[in-house]
Amino acid sequence: xxxxxxxxxxxxxxxxxxxxxxxxxxxxxxxxxxxxxxxxxxxxxxxxxxxxxxxxxxxxxxxxxxxxxxxxxxxxxxxxxxxxxxxxxxxxxxxxxxxxxxxxxxxxxxxxxxxxxxxxxxxxxxxxxxxxxxxxxxxxxxxxxxxxxxxxxxxxxxxxxxxxxxxxxxxxxxxxxxxxxxxxxxxxxxxxxxxxxxxxxxxxxxxxxxxxxxxxxxxxxxxxxxxxxxxxxxxxxxxxxxxxxxxxxxxxxxxxxxxxxxxxxxxxxxxxxxxxxxxxxxxxxxxxxxxxxxxxxxxxxxxxxxxxxxxxxxxxxxxxxxxxxxxxxxxxxxxxxxxxxxxxxx
Amino acid sequence: xxxxxxxxxxxxxxxxxxxxxxxxxxxxxxxxxxxxxxxxxxxxxxxxxxxxxxxxxxxxxxxxxxxxxxxxxxxxxxxxxxxxxxxxxxxxxxxxxxxxxxxxxxxxxxxxxxxxxxxxxxxxxxxxxxxxxxxxxxxxxxxxxxxxxxxxxxxxxxxxxxxxxxxxxxxxxxxxxxxxxxxxxxxxxxxxxxxxxxxxxxxxxxxxxxxxxxxxxxxxxxxxxxxxxxxxxxxxxxxxxxxxxxxxxxxxxxxxxxxxxxxxxxxxxxxxxxxxxxxxxxxxxxxxxxxxxxxxxxxxxxxxxxxxxxxxxxxxxxxxxxxxxxxxxxxxxxxxxxxxxxxxxx
DNA sequence: CTGAAAGCGCTAACAA
DNA sequence: TTGTTAGCGCTTTCAG
Numbered sequence: 001x002x003x004x005x006x007x008x009x010x011x012x013x014x015x016x017x018x019x020x021x022x023x024x025x026x027x028x029x030x031x032x033x034x035x036x037x038x039x040x041x042x043x044x045x046x047x048x049x050x051x052x053x054x055x056x057x058x059x060x061x062x063x064x065x066x067x068x069x070x071x072x073x074x075x076x077x078x079x080x081x082x083x084x085x086x087x088x089x090x091x092x093x094x095x096x097x098x099x100x101x102x103x104x105x106x107x108x109x110x111x112x113x114x115x116x117x118x119x120x121x122x123x124x125x126x127x128x129x130x131x132x133x134x135x136x137x138x139x140x141x142x143x144x145x146x147x148x149x150x151x152x153x154x155x156x157x158x159x160x161x162x163x164x165x166x167x168x169x170x171x172x173x174x175x176x177x178x179x180x181x182x183x184x185x186x187x188x189x190x191x192x193x194x195x196x197x198x199x200x201x202x203x204x205x206x207x208x209x210x211x212x213x214x215x216x217x218x219x220x221x222x223x224x225x226x227x228x229x230x231x232x233x234x235x236x237x238x239x240x241x242x243x244x245x246x247x248x249x250x251x252x253x254x255x256x257x258x259x260x261x262x263x264x265x266x267x268x269x270x271x272x273x274x275x276x277x278x279x280x281x282x283x284x285x286x287x288x289x290x291x292x293x294x295x296x297x298x299x300x301x302x303x304x305x306x307x308x309x310x311x312x313x314x315x316x317x318x319x320x321x322x323x324x325x326x327x328x329x330x331x332x333x334x335x336x337x338x339x340x341x342x343x344x345x346x
Numbered sequence: 347x348x349x350x351x352x353x354x355x356x357x358x359x360x361x362x363x364x365x366x367x368x369x370x371x372x373x374x375x376x377x378x379x380x381x382x383x384x385x386x387x388x389x390x391x392x393x394x395x396x397x398x399x400x401x402x403x404x405x406x407x408x409x410x411x412x413x414x415x416x417x418x419x420x421x422x423x424x425x426x427x428x429x430x431x432x433x434x435x436x437x438x439x440x441x442x443x444x445x446x447x448x449x450x451x452x453x454x455x456x457x458x459x460x461x462x463x464x465x466x467x468x469x470x471x472x473x474x475x476x477x478x479x480x481x482x483x484x485x486x487x488x489x490x491x492x493x494x495x496x497x498x499x500x501x502x503x504x505x506x507x508x509x510x511x512x513x514x515x516x517x518x519x520x521x522x523x524x525x526x527x528x529x530x531x532x533x534x535x536x537x538x539x540x541x542x543x544x545x546x547x548x549x550x551x552x553x554x555x556x557x558x559x560x561x562x563x564x565x566x567x568x569x570x571x572x573x574x575x576x577x578x579x580x581x582x583x584x585x586x587x588x589x590x591x592x593x594x595x596x597x598x599x600x601x602x603x604x605x606x607x608x609x610x611x612x613x614x615x616x617x618x619x620x621x622x623x624x625x626x627x628x629x630x631x632x633x634x635x636x637x638x639x640x641x642x643x644x645x646x647x648x649x650x651x652x653x654x655x656x657x658x659x660x661x662x663x664x665x666x667x668x669x670x671x672x673x674x675x676x677x678x679x680x681x682x683x684x685x686x687x688x689x690x691x692x
Numbered sequence: 693c694t695g696a697a698a699g700c701g702c703t704a705a706c707a708a
Numbered sequence: 709t710t711g712t713t714a715g716c717g718c719t720t721t722c723a724g
Contacts (some may be wrong), residue, residue, distance in 0.1 A: 023701055034711045039703060049709060069480045070419040071701030074716040079416060081459070081480075089445045092634060099435045102462060111477065113427070113459045116448060131457065134415045134427075262638055269640075288438060289635025292608055294615075369717055380695045385719060395693060417717030420700040 022065045031059040042067070082110045082316065083131045083138040087124060089116045091233075092287040093257070093304055097141045097162060100308025108316045110136070121145045125153075132157055137319040139312055140164075142206065160315035162307050164205045170318065172311035172331070176206075176213050179300035179333030183254065183282055184217045186298075186335055191344035192252040192280065194224040198241045198264065200233045200256030207233075207256055210284065214254065226250055231260060238263020242271065251279060251344040258283035258290045258299055265293060265340065276342030286336055295339025303331050368411045377405040388413070428456045428662065429477045429484040433470060435462045437579075438633040439603070439650055443487045443508060446654025454662045456482070467491045471499075478503055483665040485658055486510075488552065506661035508653050510551045516664065518657035518677070522552075522559050525646035525679025529600065529628055530563045532644075532681055537690035538598040538626065540570040544587045544610065546579045546602030553579075553602055556630065560600065572596055577606060584609020588617065597625060597690040604629035604636045604645055611639060611686065622688030632682055641685025649677050 024038040031038065033052060041048045041056040048056075059065075073079040084101050086094045098114070105112045115131055117124030121144040128145075132138060137158040143150060150166050153159050160170040187195060197214055200207035211227065218225040226248045231237035238260035245253050245264060255261035261283030265275055275281055275295060283290060286301035310329040317324030370384040377384065379398060387394040387402040394402075405411075419425040430447050432440045444460070451458045461477055463470030467490040474491075478484060483504035489496060496512050499505050506516040533541060543560055546553035557573065564571040572594045577583035584606035591599050591610060601607035607629030611621055621627055621641060629636060632647035656675040663670030 021701095025701080035701090036703075036712080037710055039701095040710085043703085047709085052709085066476065066479050068701055070416045070425060071716095072703075073416040074420060074701080074718090075703040077716080089441075089448060092441075095435075095438075095441055098460075102435060102460060106461070106473075111459055111461065111480070113457055114444075114448060115452070115457065130412065133412050134457070289638050292635050292638040294640040367717095371717080381717090382696080382719075383694055385717095386694085389719085393693085398693080414717055417700095418719075420702090420717080421719045423700080 022063045023068070024065070026063055027056060027059045027065050030063060031056045078136050079134055080110055081113055081135045082312065082319070083113050083115065083128070083135040084141065084312075085124065085128050085131070085138065085143065086114070086116050086141045087144045088119050092259070092289070093285050093302070094141060095288060096304035097308035100305040100310070101139055101141075101312040104309045104312035104316065108313070108320075110316060117144065119144065121149075125149045128153055137315045139308075139315055141308065142204075158315060158318040160311050160318070162311040170311075170314060172307055172314065174302050174307055175332040176209055176302075177217075177333075179302070179335055180210070180213050180217050182335035183300050184214075184221050184223060186337060186341065187252050187280065187282070188221055188223060190252075190280065190342060192223070192250075193344070194226065194248075194250045194252075196226045196228055196245050196248040196250035196253040198228050198238070198245065198253060198255045198260055199230045200260070202230050204233075210256060231256075233257050234259050235263035235266070238265075239267040242267035245279070246271070246273065252282065252341065253279060254282045254284070256284060258285045258287045258297060261297055261299065261340075262290070262293055265297070275340055278345055280341040280344075282335075282341060291338060293340070298338045298341040299336050300333050301336045302333050307331060368409045369414070370411070372409055373402060373405045373411050376409060377402045424482050425480055426456055427459055427481045428658065428665070429459050429461065429474070429481040430487065430658075431470065431474050431477070431484065431489065432460070432462050432487045433490045434465050438605070438635070439631050439648070440487060441634060442650035443654035446651040446656070447485055447487075447658040450655045450658035450662065454659070454666075456662060463490065465490065467495075471495045474499055483661045485654075485661055487654065488550075504661060504664040506657050506664070508657040516657075516660060518653055518660065520648050520653055521678040522555055522648075523563075523679075525648070525681055526556070526559050526563050528681035529646050530560075530567050530569060532683060532687065533598050533626065533628070534567055534569060536598075536626065536688060538569070538596075539690070540572065540594075540596045540598075542572045542574055542591050542594040542596035542599040544574050544584070544591065544599060544601045544606055545576045546606070548576050550579075556602060579603050580605050581609035581612070584611075585613040588613035591625070592617070592619065598628065598687065599625060600628045600630070602630060604631045604633045604643060607643055607645065607686075608636070608639055611643070621686055624691055626687040626690075628681075628687060637684060639686070644684045644687040645682050646679050647682045648679050652677060 024035045028035040028038045037048060038056050041053045082105050102112050115127045117127055125145045132153060140161045142163040143161060147166050150169055154169045162172045165171045165173055199211050215225055228241060228244045231241045233256060242264055255264060261281050265281050268275060268279060273279055283297045283299035286299045290297045290299050306329055314324050370381045374381040374384045383394060384402050387399045428451050448458050459477060461473045463473055471491045478499060486507045488509040489507060493512050496515055500515045508518045511517045511519055545557050561571055574587060574590045577587045579602060588610055601610055607627050611627050614621060614625060619625055629643045629645035632645045636643045636645050652675055660670050
């Protein structure tokens with residue numbers, strides 16, 4: 001182990017080490033102006049004589065000056081930091097949300113701070129509350145906490161929510177309907193008339209929504225829907241649903257998410273069931289790796305990355321009082337047809 | 347689209363809205379003490395009369411007081427924020443590093459700020475430099491920038507690096523050797539005497555290291571190693587290497603990373619080659635989804651999560667001048683044998 | 693054990 | 709256009 005870790009104390013070059021605590025006072029002195037002039041020159045170009053400004057910028061450059069965000073935050077009350085709260089970093093659906101949110105934040109010159117709650121709603125609220133003090137706004141991704149808690153946070157600072165609908169709070173949710181309609185149509189087109197559904201955690205807003213919309217759509221399409229017992233939204237959860245799926249007599253199954261679908265496929269295949277010859281499988285989300293399976297998973301893709309991006313952009317719009325248009329953002333879920341679906345068995 | 351987004355302005359409850367700007371002055375007034383006493387009571391319990399302390403805590407509670415991290419950072423110079431720089435959020439190997447780093451940071455009461463450089467070394471340095479001002483320390487995950495740039499950052503604030511060795515900078519790297527030895531032994535045990543290697547980006551420190559160590563080990567084991575052309579460390583890159591692999595005459599192939607291995611398998615299988623009957627495939631990293639393939643991928647697991655965790659813990663040890671022991675951290679790479687390897691073909 | 697006062701680095705009136 | 713001044717919320721001497 002010791003060999004794996006190389007440790008060294010950098011030689012302390014005073015010149016550079018000092019660069020860390022260069023203040024506008026230093027810059028001001030070098031440029032021969034007042035500190036407040038430095039502040040102006042650097043922050044609102046134009047409000048200062050062009051040549052002095054140049055002189056100041058030069059001085060800042062040679063001194064390797066960088067503002068101290070904390071010091072700036074104090075008088076202004078703005079930190080240029082936005083928060084992102086995810087309930088479980090372990091969950092691959094958040095990867096894309098994080099990506100999107102990070103992209104939008106960076107695009108607007110904001111720094112992203114990240115926290116996770118390890119699936120505990122209490123911890124989630126507490127950490128969000130702590131984080132709130134240092135951010136200009138906060139994005140909640142598929143939060144676990146109660147509507148009341150979210151509303152309480154939203155009263156203090158701008159808050160947005162992705163993947164859940166909360167009254168009076170900026171909520172960005174995908175158009176689940178669209179992908180479900182496509183999936184049902186797809187399966188019906190393949191001759192499936194009885195399909196099973198493996199639901200996710202009943203307490204999750206999104207899980208309920210997917211279940212309800214699917215039930216609705218199947219009824220509308222005159223397709224028999226067998227809703228099985230809820231399972232954990234994991235590969236293991238999916239495996240545990242395999243017998244129920246097989247016994248359901250359905251020729252196709254839709255899972256609450258890809259993880260469940262993948263576990264299901266694994267277990268089914270190991271039991272000698274062929275996919276899609278015997279049973280077609282459809283997932284939800286299109287997480288990273290959904291196409292690694294064989295057959296690759298047909299799934300209802302959720303616009304996770306776009307949702308994260310758009311939600312963050314909208315949040316920052318609130319923060320900076322800027323209008324953010326939804327143009328260029330498509331939050332529709334869409335069916336991605338791969339190999340795990342095929343003609344109905346009988 | 348408009349339907350997807352629910353927008354509402356929360357009712358402004360002054361009572362709670364105010365809670366955001368509760369200061370120690372408010373608490374002091376309510377508790378009938380001096381602000382400095384509040385500060386003491388809250389920060390160093392014991393240095394204040396037990397009953398006054400209780401009174402102060404009670405006041406803070408009723409007022410819903412939370413410290414302002416910015417205001418605290420100014421006099422102390424410490425922000426309780428640590429930075430994490432990743433070169434590409436898109437790359438699944440970083441997921442685990444982020445997880446580990448986040449866990450370690452949270453464990454120590456630090457908040458994590460995240461930034462990515464989109465694979466650009468210039469942007470990476472610039473963003474790191476910007477971030478440096480607001481953090482107490484910074485972790486660089488598989489950085490793209492030069493040793494000089496890293497050293498320059500390390501002169502200003504505590505810096506640690508994961509997955510790369512930089513002189514005089516706290517570097518945490520996995521024990522690549524171990525897993526490679528296991529893999530070579532595993533393949534030799536299966537009768538493979540000629541194996542191919544698909545290298546990653548030649549400029550990457552880790553890519554070079556893996557290549558060198560593998561070559562060394564194969565020579566040591568009297569196994570013929572055919573090093574093919576470098577490819578992009580992606581699924582597409584892997585697919586593009588398929589013909590070269592087939593033509594190499596090797597009965598087994600090791601890829602620089604799992605993404606390449608997965609792409610390779612996909613392309614190989616589509617060409618009618620059976621895995622592992624015709625060719626055995628070994629990946630590197632054990633990323634999320636490596637076991638979704640069929641056959642599931644045999645791979646040299648890199649302790650990504652542990653590495654992120656340990657590196658962050660070690661960094662924070664530096665920051666707080668605390669000794670951090672490496673106990674409980676195992677940074678060895680290990681072979682995870684799954685289905686993609688089997689007895690040599692001929 | 694607690695109060696008074698100075699100051700962290702920056703911004704934002706207000707003057708000049 | 710630029711300088712002066714006060715203060716953001718907190719910590720930390722220094723007195724008492």
